[in-house]
Each structure stands twice: as structure tokens, then as C-alpha cells.
Amino acid sequence: MHRTVIVTGSTSGIGLAIARAFANDGCNIMLNGFGLEHEIEDTRLLMEAESGTRVLYHPADMTKPDEIADLIKTANEKLGSVDILINNAGVQHVAPLEEFPTEKWNQIIAINLTSSFHTMHAVIPLMKAAGKGRIINIASAHGLVASPYKSAYVAAKHGIIGLTKSAALELAETGITVNAICPGYVLTSLLEKQIPDTAKARGISEDEVKNDVLLRLQATKEFVKAADIAATAIFLASDAAKQITGTHISIDGGWTAQ
Numbered sequence: 001m002h003r004t005v006i007v008t009g010s011t012s013g014i015g016l017a018i019a020r021a022f023a024n025d026g027c028n029i030m031l032n033g034f035g036l037e038h039e040i041e042d043t044r045l046l047m048e049a050e051s052g053t054r055v056l057y058h059p060a061d062m063t064k065p066d067e068i069a070d071l072i073k074t075a076n077e078k079l080g081s082v083d084i085l086i087n088n089a090g091v092q093h094v095a096p097l098e099e100f101p102t103e104k105w106n107q108i109i110a111i112n113l114t115s116s117f118h119t120m121h122a123v124i125p126l127m128k129a130a131g132k133g134r135i136i137n138i139a140s141a142h143g144l145v146a147s148p149y150k151s152a153y154v155a156a157k158h159g160i161i162g163l164t165k166s167a168a169l170e171l172a173e174t175g176i177t178v179n180a181i182c183p184g185y186v187l188t189s190l191l192e193k194q195i196p197d198t199a200k201a202r203g204i205s206e207d208e209v210k211n212d213v214l215l216r217l218q219a220t221k222e223f224v225k226a227a228d229i230a231a232t233a234i235f236l237a238s239d240a241a242k243q244i245t246g247t248h249i250s251i252d253g254g255w256t257a258q
């Protein structure tokens with residue numbers, strides 16, 4: 001039987017790469033995230049054609065608990081189970097703390113942290129009944145270390161690592177594992193959008209942001225690829241990873257070794 005995977009925020013970037021990798025590994029997929037309707041439909045159809053599995057889409061807004069509950073319920077009803085949950089949806093805003101807009105703080109905490117509480121709240125009873133499950137939270141190197149001007153993001157990502165550990169302990173004897181992946185910089189729309197604001201906040205050019213701010217932190221001097229994150233998610237969802245729980249795996253080119 002095909003396993004079912006829900007990937008929040010999978011209409012672009014890391015989430016889309018993860019969804020594709022699981023589809024090509026034989027899983028049914030529930031896509032989620034924002035974007036143009038026809039582009040999402042094209043992606044969905046292409047993934048089904050490539051993988052031969054079922055790929056559905058649910059438009060739940062990760063700031064809305066009722067919509068999140070409906071995402072989990074719909075995946076379970078239409079695809080028959082929820083075996084793997086990937087909490088990936090995320091946004092960023094870069095500004096000094098004293099200028100940080102309150103609505104941006106609230107939005108980042110809601111999407112990058114609280115939505116994972118809501119997805120887990122809804123999915124845990126289903127996984128407990130099945131006696132197995134995998135929950136993978138896409139945190140960040142910013143879940144382990146900070147950078148200036150990213151206060152809400154750093155707070156949310158540190159928070160998701162705490163949530164990961166707590167959930168792992170609660171679920172340790174249920175066959176459900178809970179882990180985080182901490183990527184370094186991946187060139188996705190989330191990262192590209194923050195380059196102009198980082199340049200402004202630091203008073204430097206956009207090229208200087210890429211080379212002197214972002215890649216300065218990664219010892220390999222290379223951006224991480226979304227496919228690298230997907231490969232680690234596939235491993236964490238495998239039987240070989242059944243004793244890995246309550247921890248994180250860094251994929252950050254050596255950033256947090258420093």
C-alpha cells in the first residue's frame with residue numbers, strides 16, 4: 001500500500017522538492033501552499049504522471065487552525081492514511097527589532113511555529129491508531145544559532161526544535177518519530193526575497209549580502225540544494241531511521257560547526 005505524505009508549503013522551494021522526492025519514492029502526496037491555481041494544477045498533474053502515485057492539493061492557510069484541521073482530515077479521507085507529516089511552510093521578514101512590524105512577528109510565529117502544533121494536534125490521533133508515523137519539521141540553522149534582524153524567524157525556528165523534542169518524548173513508545181531538519185541557505189524564493197531587505201538593513205549591496213553575509217556562514221561556500229533536504233527527509237521516514245527521534249540533522253555546509 002502507498003504511504004501518504006502531507007507536505008505543508010509544498011508549492012515551491014524545499015517543500016516542492018520534498019513532495020517530488022516522496023512521490024517518486026512511491027508515496028501518495030497532499031500538496032499545500034499558495035500560488036497560481038493553474039500552476040499548482042500543472043505541478044500536481046506532472047507529479048502524478050512522473051510518479052504514478054496520487055497527488056492532491058489542499059489550499060489550507062497555515063495561519064488558520066480550522067483549515068489546517070481540514071487539510072489533515074481531507075488527506076486521511078481521500079488518500080486513506082497519513083503516514084508522514086512534513087511541517088515545512090515558512091515565511092521570513094528581515095528588519096531591526098525596534099522596527100519589526102507586530103503583524104509580521106505574529107504572521108511568522110503563526111506560520112513557522114504554531115501551524116506545526118495544529119498539524120501535529122490533528123495528525124497524532126491518526127498515527128497513534130495506525131501504530132506508526134513520521135513527523136519531520138523543517139527548522140533551520142536559525143533553530144540553533146541566530147543572525148541579526150531575523151528575530152521572529154529565529155524565535156520560531158528555536159521554538160520548533162523544542163516542540164520536536166517534546167513531541168518525540170510524548171510519542172516515544174507509539175511507533176511515531178519526530179525530528180527536525182536544519183538547512184543552511186538554499187536559494188529559494190524565501191531567501192531571494194530577503195536579500196534586498198538584508199542589504200538595506202546592513203547598508204551593503206545585494207551581491208555583498210550573498211557572498212559576505214550568506215555564504216560567509218557556510219564553510220563549504222556553497223548553497224544547499226533543496227534535493228539534499230528531500231533526501232534526508234526520505235531517510236528519516238525510512239525504517240532504518242526508526243530509532244532516530246527527538247533530534248535534528250543539520251544540512252548547512254558546516255555553518256553551525258563554527
Ligand code: NAD
Pocket residue numbers: 008009010011012013014015032033034035060061062063088089090091111112138139140141182183184185186187188189190191
Ligand atoms: P519558499 O518561499 O520557496 O516556500 C515556502 C512555502 O510555504 C510556499 O509553498 C508557500 O506558498 C508556503 N506558504 C507560505 N505561507 C503560507 C501559509 N500561510 N499557508 C500555507 N502555505 C504557506 O521557501 P523555502 O525556502 O522553500 O522554505 C521552506 C521551509 O524551509 C521554511 O520553513 C523555511 O523557513 C525553511 N528554510 C529555508 C531556508 C532557505 O535558505 N531557503 C533555510 C533554512 C530553512
